[in-house]
Amino acid sequence: MTDAQIHPENAGVEVLDLHKSFGPNEVLKGVSFQVKPGELFVIMGPSGSGKSVLLKHVIGLLKPDSGQILIDGKSIQDPAVRGQYRMAMVFQSSALLTSLTVGENVGLYLTEHQLKPPAEIAAIVSANLQAVGLQGLEDRMPNELSGGMQKRVAIARALVVEPQLILFDEPTSELDPIMAVTIGQEIFQLNKRTHATVLVVSHDRDLAFSIADRIAILSEGRIIFIGSPAEVRRNHDPRIQEFVHAEISPLKSN
Amino acid sequence: MLPRLRGGLRQKNGRYAQILMYKNIGEILILFWQTLRSLHLLWRQRQKVFDQLFEIGNASLFMVCILSLFIGGVIALQTGPILVERGISSVLGGMIGLSMCKEFAPVMMAILVAGRIGSAMSAEIGSMRVYQEIDALQTMNIDPVRYLVLPRMVAIALALPALVIFSIPVGWLGGALVCDFNRKIAVNFDLYFQNLRDVVEVGDVCNGLFKSFVFALAVGIISCHQGLITRGGPRGIGRSVTKAVVNSIVVILILDYFLTRFLLYIHR
Numbered sequence: 001m002t003d004a005q006i007h008p009e010n011a012g013v014e015v016l017d018l019h020k021s022f023g024p025n026e027v028l029k030g031v032s033f034q035v036k037p038g039e040l041f042v043i044m045g046p047s048g049s050g051k052s053v054l055l056k057h058v059i060g061l062l063k064p065d066s067g068q069i070l071i072d073g074k075s076i077q078d079p080a081v082r083g084q085y086r087m088a089m090v091f092q093s094s095a096l097l098t099s100l101t102v103g104e105n106v107g108l109y110l111t112e113h114q115l116k117p118p119a120e121i122a123a124i125v126s127a128n129l130q131a132v133g134l135q136g137l138e139d140r141m142p143n144e145l146s147g148g149m150q151k152r153v154a155i156a157r158a159l160v161v162e163p164q165l166i167l168f169d170e171p172t173s174e175l176d177p178i179m180a181v182t183i184g185q186e187i188f189q190l191n192k193r194t195h196a197t198v199l200v201v202s203h204d205r206d207l208a209f210s211i212a213d214r215i216a217i218l219s220e221g222r223i224i225f226i227g228s229p230a231e232v233r234r235n236h237d238p239r240i241q242e243f244v245h246a247e248i249s250p251l252k253s254n
Numbered sequence: 255m256l257p258r259l260r261g262g263l264r265q266k267n268g269r270y271a272q273i274l275m276y277k278n279i280g281e282i283l284i285l286f287w288q289t290l291r292s293l294h295l296l297w298r299q300r301q302k303v304f305d306q307l308f309e310i311g312n313a314s315l316f317m318v319c320i321l322s323l324f325i326g327g328v329i330a331l332q333t334g335p336i337l338v339e340r341g342i343s344s345v346l347g348g349m350i351g352l353s354m355c356k357e358f359a360p361v362m363m364a365i366l367v368a369g370r371i372g373s374a375m376s377a378e379i380g381s382m383r384v385y386q387e388i389d390a391l392q393t394m395n396i397d398p399v400r401y402l403v404l405p406r407m408v409a410i411a412l413a414l415p416a417l418v419i420f421s422i423p424v425g426w427l428g429g430a431l432v433c434d435f436n437r438k439i440a441v442n443f444d445l446y447f448q449n450l451r452d453v454v455e456v457g458d459v460c461n462g463l464f465k466s467f468v469f470a471l472a473v474g475i476i477s478c479h480q481g482l483i484t485r486g487g488p489r490g491i492g493r494s495v496t497k498a499v500v501n502s503i504v505v506i507l508i509l510d511y512f513l514t515r516f517l518l519y520i521h522r
Contacts, residue, residue, distance in 0.1 A: 060392075061392060087393065089393040091389065091390060093386055095386040095387050096390075098387070112394070112401065114298070
């Protein structure tokens with residue numbers, strides 16, 4: 001892939017009436033929403049509501065049973081269309097290649113597509129690791145890092161692609177609250193710095209309300225509301241209110 | 255179709271198992287074709303091929319020597335006394351020589367490689383599948399066939415014939431040692447190797463190497479395919495490894511029969 005083949009603008013995403021079943025289990029029951037170019041869009045919902053499956057459709061890892069995913073109006077299922085956009089995904093498990101060092105993981109895209117000479121790749125890797133606060137860890141193996149550090153390496157790997165569309169699957173899960181805030185800030189800064197379209201799926205309310213331009217609520221395979229964080233808070237739908245205001249009750253005092 | 259089929263699969267339901275088997279064979283052939291089509295990108299993957307070759311050689315060479323020595327020895331031990339009884343012990347060298355290079359070395363080494371290398375391949379690729387590393391490759395537009403399957407296929411296709419080249423003389427030596435030192439046989443080294451030189455031709459060794467090359471492709475593609483279709487967690491990986499090894503051994507033995515018939519036909 002050469003830069004000449006890459007579409008120059010950031011990508012908008014449109015999901016139209018998406019259905020997906022695994023055996024008898026219908027996970028997505030007609031999901032539709034639109035993400036504007038350069039927007040930071042968060043899909044919130046409880047565990048098992050189909051968020052990760054939805055994200056895998058958007059990046060083209062899964063094929064829908066019916067419905068469409070369009071990127072700037074063109075179907076993402078078409079490999080030629082996918083080749084026109086730089087897209088990246090940060091997986092919930094980070095999905096670093098455990099047989100490669102941190103540096104090799106971060107530079108993998110450039111190395112495999114032979115886009116830059118090795119010395120330049122090393123410099124880019126170093127700069128991207130520095131951007132996520134992990135400078136000097138190029139030679140470490142992923143299993144020598146904590147969960148939060150692995151997540152940041154995964155973000156650095158995604159940044160190397162210089163993505164126009166970047167997807168985050170549960171970026172703050174399994175992280176302590178301080179690291180969760182750090183990762184949230186990284187995502188927010190990334191969106192502001194690169195103007196990439198960012199699509200995040202998460203059940204982390206704090207993350208969603210602090211970084212999102214708009215939030216969609218996914219419940220039982222359907223989008224039940226889309227709006228700004230303030231609109232989500234104001235909405236009176238009991239399903240949304242239950243999710244937005246759920247608190248651990250003070251069991252001890254009782 | 256596949257998830258529904260797998261989900262509904264019950265062992266007692268032979269029809270589903272049969273359909274699944276045909277589906278797997280089809281997927282294996284498609285994967286093999288995709289690997290062949292990506293051969294022109296081999297130069298980019300050369301470092302991975304060298305890594306895999308080192309891995310295979312390192313894991314197998316010592317075992318190959320031990321196994322071959324004892325295979326040669328046991329053929330001599332089983333056949334030697336019978337041939338001595340009939341007064342034709344002088345043919346032992348040629349018989350063991352031919353058995354090793356045409357049959358035992360390629361088949362036994364392929365089974366060894368299926369157990370040691372095929373299992374490792376399916377476990378590694380399977381774990382990459384389960385832990386989403388392959389998904390991550392795909393999101394970066396890196397083809398898993400080119401990145402994972404191609405270097406392993408090329409490495410195993412080079413390594414197995416090389417291991418057979420080691421195996422054949424070590425097996426001959428094992429046979430010679432037993433023939434010489436076993437009192438019931440008592441065929442000395444000179445007589446043994448004289449007969450071996452008279453009987454075994456370069457073509458016979460090439461025959462074994464050709465078989466081992468085909469076995470290598472079969473073991474490689476079955477193991478990689480099994481890794482790629484791995485589902486579930488650690489239990490899924492374990493299941494894939496078992497299937498990869500068992501299927502490889504079954505296919506090696508079936509292929510051996512047809513390859514032998516084919517080679518006998520063209521040498522007629």
